[in-house]
Amino acid sequence: MTNIPETGRTSRITIRLVVIQILVFSLLLTLGGRLWYLQIRQGDEFAAEAAGNHVQQVVQPAVRGSILDARGVPIADNETRLVVSADRTELSGLPDDGEGVLAALAELLGMPVEEVTNRVRLCDAETPQPCWNGSPYQPIPITDEATTQQALQIRERAEDFPGISAEPTAVRRYPSPDNANAAQVLGYLSPVTDDEVAETEDTDAPLLRSDQIGRSGLERAYDSYLRGRAGITRYEVDKFGGVLGESESEPGEAGANLITTIDSRVQGVVEDELAQAIETARDTHDDVSGRNFEADSGAAIVLENDTGRVVAMASAPDYDPNVWVGGISAREYERLTSEDSDNPLLNRAIQGQGPPGSTFKVVTTTAAVNAGYDFDGTYDCSSTYEVGGQRFRNFESSSYGPITLARAIEVSCNTVFYGIAHREWLADGGTDPVDNPDDWLFRTAHEFGLGAPTGIDLPNEAAGRIPDREWKQDYWETNEETWCELADSDRQDYEARIARENCTEGMNMRAGDMLNFAIGQGDVLVTPIQLATIYAALGNGGTLYTPTVGRAVVAADGTVVEEFDPQPSGQLPADEETIENLRDATASVITTGSAAWRFGGWPQGEIPLHGKTGTAEASGDQQTTSWLATYSDDYTVVMTIAQAGTGSGASGPAVRNIWEAIYGVGEDGSIDRDAALLPEPLRELPEIDENGTIVPQRDERNE
Secondary structure: OOOOOHHHHHHHHHHHHHHHHHHHHHHHHHHHHHHHHHHHHOHHHHHHHHHOOEEEEEEEOOOOOOEEOOOOOEEEEEEEEEEEEEOHHHHHOOOOOOHHHHHHHHHHHOOOHHHHHHHHOEOOOOOOOOOEOOOOOOOEEEEOOOOHHHHHHHHHOOOOOOOEEEEEEEEEEOOOHHHOOOHHHHOOEEEOOHHHHHHOOOOOOOOOOOOEEEOOHHHHHOHHHHOOEOEEEEEEEOOOOOEEEEEEEEOOEOOOEEEEOOOHHHHHHHHHHHHHHHHHHHOOEOOOOOOEOOOOEEEEEEEEOOOOEEEEEEEEOOOOHHHHOOOOOHHHHHHHHOHHHOOOOOOHHHHOOEOOHHHHHHHHHHHHHHOOOOOOOOEEEOOEEEEOOEEEEOHHHOOOEEEOHHHHHHHOOHHHHHHHHHHHHHHOOOOOOOOOOOOHHHHHHHHOOOOOOOOOOOOOOOOOEOOOHHHHHHHHHHHHHHHHHHHOOOOOOHHHHHHHHHHHHOOOOOHHHHHHHHOOOOOOEEOHHHHHHHHHHHHHOOEEEOOEOEEEEEOOOOOEEEEOOOOEEEEOOOOHHHHHHHHHHHHHHHHOOOOHHHOOOOOOOOOOOEEEEEEEOOOOOOOOEEEEEEEOOOEEEEEEEEOOOOHHHHHHHHHHHHHHHHHOEOOOOOEOHHHOOOOOOOOOOOEEOOOOOEEOOOOHHHO
């Protein structure tokens, strides 16, 4: 055995340690170099890849609150339907991106393959509908009209339909209780746009891309209450769309319910009577034009006098609001918006504007009294009134001789009001007005609330128009260039002659303008809701109310979130004596005046009715518009039908039928209180039980 010297053994150990140190140092150097390479040279690349791991959210839509009538009967709620949906993430993982699955699904559902494919594609600025505007990480609904058999096949053949589900889901419904459609009052829903989502990102109630929001009517006006708050579950996903895990969740909150002032029973009657009045008018011959009346549209309103609450509001033509549920088809949309559709989406009760005809005479009479004319004085009711060589005629050229203002309202004598308007025009300086003219007629019309929206809680209300001196000047400035250009042309037709006159004098308030204004003709425009608020104020003694449809908001747990109390908006510009005189005069319209032939046998002693007829002339070959404004101590009923003839002729029978339904009056004038729909206004909210459920006050007669 060879002995190794001690110094040799130490030298070997030293060498080994040095080698190990070199190896360790080399490894550290390599590791450091690799770290430098990854962090510095490839740092941006890995940061980008890491950014691919992000959080996506899946939305559980909130159940939208119901809209109920004044008795708690749902007029818009939700029903459970079988909704077939597609998981886009799972489909994209298939070899053909799910095209085969969607084709098989389309065959099962009886839908075009293209439509099914389009519904699951994502919306962007260039993608037309249909497309999906929500998160790609949540199920995309394809149809909400699946049958039970179709849903079972999807579930039983899950291997043939990967990524496809069929689940019961709450879907909006408009049930039309008591045949009350109320389409324009209720409105409709549609998906939000990207712009709307962006606009609400920093608000307390941000919209989500999957939200449906109200686009018109009550659905829009009370959307923030009805919509609720969607539940959100957030998932961390990688850049390939794979879910790495759940991040956090926010529970959803069901929308609140809206109790309205609408009574579905009265609403159903009003809609039916308006539709029948239009049909009857179309079957009636117009002696002036030589053809049947067109009767192309109309509106009717029932108001509570003491509150301004809307009991019923109908607009014709109407439509089925259910066509919007689940996404409106291109065919239905075209039917509702085409030129020959007569605009069924328009709520003519608040958006329809037209000359009010003789229903305006309560305004003119008030202006006359305020200007110093004696209500009980006598005024000449000749068959015509002449100004500057132009004759302004009475309706059917009737002549009643010297009569009072009350009698002028009763028989609707135009020439009495022509005379008053002409004298006031002269007193204000005629075409060369004095400084600060009194303008009693214009001033009083504004004080009645005309020329401005009433403030009703429905969107897009029209303001109407009072063509006073300011409007006249603005209108001339807007059209001066066009008029004067036509005036300088060689044309000699009627339009050119009028343009020449307007070019130089269009800013002047002419005598004819005032005479037409006095009887609700010419350039004056009102809406049915404006007229209804005026006559309701006569019914309650002089208080103008802001009309309302919303009565109260009730949370899903039954808590009353907010009640909407009646809001007075002003007083009629008339003293108590004038209001009482107007009430007496409008009562005479029903008993012995222009509407008496439609209200014969009415129990006037038990249920006093008041009213005013109106027959508004239109321009061109348009036929006259029928207006009838009526009121009792409790309610006001106003109806108008365009191109339908006289106020009492076209609207009279329908308005009487509405009153008979409200108070339970028979054709012979007998009163059956048990048959009355609303013998007196509803003052209390519907009952809310211990479970927070609003209990409908059912009408046993309709069960």
